[in-house]
Amino acid sequence: MKPPAAQGRVPPQSALLRPEREDLRVAALAALAVALHVLEAALPSPVPGMKPGLANVVTLLALVRFGWRTAAWVAALRVLVSGLVLGTFLSPTFLLSAGGAAAALGALGLAARCPGRGFSPLGLGLVAAMAHMGGQLLVAWALFVPHPAVALLAAPLMTAAAAFGTLSGIIAWRILAQEEATEQA
Amino acid sequence: MRLRPTPADLLAFAAAAALLAALHLHAWGGGGPVVTARVETPAGTRLLPLDRAGTYRVPGALGESVLEVRDGAVRFVDSPCRAKVCVRSGWARTSGDLVACLPNGVVVTLTGPDGEYDAINF
Amino acid sequence: MGLRERLRRMGVANALVNAGGDLRVLGRHGERPWRIGIRAPRGGGILAALDAVDGEAVFTSGDYERYFTWQGRRYHHILDPRTGRPARGLVSVTVVHDDGSEADAYATALFVAGPRGWAALAARLGLRQVLVVDERGRLQATPDMARRLRIVARPAPPLEVVELPAAGARTRGEGE
Numbered sequence: 206m207k208p209p210a211a212q213g214r215v216p217p218q219s220a221l222l223r224p225e226r227e228d229l230r231v232a233a234l235a236a237l238a239v240a241l242h243v244l245e246a247a248l249p250s251p252v253p254g255m256k257p258g259l260a261n262v263v264t265l266l267a268l269v270r271f272g273w274r275t276a277a278w279v280a281a282l283r284v285l286v287s288g289l290v291l292g293t294f295l296s297p298t299f300l301l302s303a304g305g306a307a308a309a310l311g312a313l314g315l316a317a318r319c320p321g322r323g324f325s326p327l328g329l330g331l332v333a334a335m336a337h338m339g340g341q342l343l344v345a346w347a348l349f350v351p352h353p354a355v356a357l358l359a360a361p362l363m364t365a366a367a368a369f370g371t372l373s374g375i376i377a378w379r380i381l382a383q384e385e386a387t388e389q390a
Numbered sequence: 391m392r393l394r395p396t397p398a399d400l401l402a403f404a405a406a407a408a409l410l411a412a413l414h415l416h417a418w419g420g421g422g423p424v425v426t427a428r429v430e431t432p433a434g435t436r437l438l439p440l441d442r443a444g445t446y447r448v449p450g451a452l453g454e455s456v457l458e459v460r461d462g463a464v465r466f467v468d469s470p471c472r473a474k475v476c477v478r479s480g481w482a483r484t485s486g487d488l489v490a491c492l493p494n495g496v497v498v499t500l501t502g503p504d505g506e507y508d509a510i511n512f
Numbered sequence: 513m514g515l516r517e518r519l520r521r522m523g524v525a526n527a528l529v530n531a532g533g534d535l536r537v538l539g540r541h542g543e544r545p546w547r548i549g550i551r552a553p554r555g556g557g558i559l560a561a562l563d564a565v566d567g568e569a570v571f572t573s574g575d576y577e578r579y580f581t582w583q584g585r586r587y588h589h590i591l592d593p594r595t596g597r598p599a600r601g602l603v604s605v606t607v608v609h610d611d612g613s614e615a616d617a618y619a620t621a622l623f624v625a626g627p628r629g630w631a632a633l634a635a636r637l638g639l640r641q642v643l644v645v646d647e648r649g650r651l652q653a654t655p656d657m658a659r660r661l662r663i664v665a666r667p668a669p670p671l672e673v674v675e676l677p678a679a680g681a682r683t684r685g686e687g688e
Contacts, residue, residue, distance in 0.1 A: 328399030356417070357417045360410070363409065511548050512533040
């Protein structure tokens with residue numbers, strides 16, 4: 206994926222405000238993630254809290270291609286901007302989303318440090334999704350419903366997270382494979 | 391990039407499978423409904439889940455009462471009262487049961503999974 | 513637009529709205545009515561329980577949430593306009609009514625009216641369901657309230673059922 210404005214020269218206005226390559230990259234990825242996030246929010250969900258979480262694919266791509274810092278920026282911006290766009294900023298929905306994203310980033314940070322061959326996008330997708338859902342459930346339990354029933358909700362939600370996490374891992378892998386092929390051609 | 395799971399991936403999937411198995415066992419299995427003991431003391435109220443065995447020391451008006459939780463039931467093992475009515479009451483195990491050490495101000499009430507009240511008015 | 517209408521429009525038919533202890537219920541809790549516990553004003557858990565049905569508001573005014581103690585006397589936040597001092601005699605008044613804001617105001621008014629005046633005032637305001645607790649922990653309730661109330665505090669405090677005087681009748685001993 207090419208940051209859209211990367212090939213044109215940025216006019217030399219103020220050195221302070223000139224976006225760097227990394228900024229443009231983060232902005233482009235975050236925009237994509239926001240679009241996916243908002244699109245998903247518009248879809249009806251059979252069970253509250255069950256969403257495919259396709260925006261996490263963007264976080265995965267950012268992590269694999271550009272490292273954890275970029276991934277963290279993209280995820281943070283995605284949560285913030287989506288909250289503003291959807292009007293959920295600082296609402297329970299937003300806090301759940303932020304808690305999930307923070308947990309996923311934490312887990313990805315650890316996974317990226319894994320020695321040896323490390324994790325493939327597949328494993329990263331699984332780890333991120335499970336951590337995301339786990340973080341959300343913890344936030345829900347700590348802030349909103351400190352009721353043992355939250356643990357019962359964990360079984361179906363974590364199962365869905367595992368499935369969707371694997372799916373987003375596969376999607377991320379397909380995209381990365383295609384990019385590689387394009388670059389080699 | 392070929393999709394070849396790494397050892398770390400396999401480990402993650404195994405861990406996830408174990409976690410999910412445990413969660414589902416907890417959610418669907420586990421036999422009867424979970425009863426919780428509400429322990430009221432002069433210092434406040436705390437909840438003890440009865441699905442985990444353990445011994446608890448709770449402060450009361452005279453001193454410490456000792457509660458034992460085992461096999462989904464709770465009882466007073468000791469209390470700093472004179473008559474020891476609480477200890478002699480034995481085990482409480484069904485929702486709605488109540489054992490108490492009144493001199494020490496410790497009241498143990500069992501509540502079902504449904505919860506006794508939907509809301510408390512004050 | 514009222515709370516009920518708003519929730520209806522959002523497709524919510526069954527709800528319990530808890531405004532920090534003061535409640536209103538809509539519809540039911542699944543197959544059963546909403547179960548409400550009324551906290552004991554001087555600590556020690558739940559005083560009484562009642563099942564609330566669609567549209568009912570349960571409001572309590574008490575001297576135990578906001579107060580300070582000075583030289584052994586409790587100074588709370590419900591002031592008697594006739595004296596400018598905290599109203600004495602009752603420690604809590606619970607009202608069940610079909611209008612939340614009215615219930616809130618009426619509970620406070622009955623609190624100020626005190627142990628001898630509350631029943632007359634309740635009759636005049638058209639309230640049918642009132643529970644009061646006095647400074648010695650004794651309960652008084654209107655017949656409609658007493659019928660649905662389940663005293664759960666142990667040992668059970670004494671409960672006196674107070675017939676409401678006919679509405680409009682002038683009252684003696686109102687206030688203190």
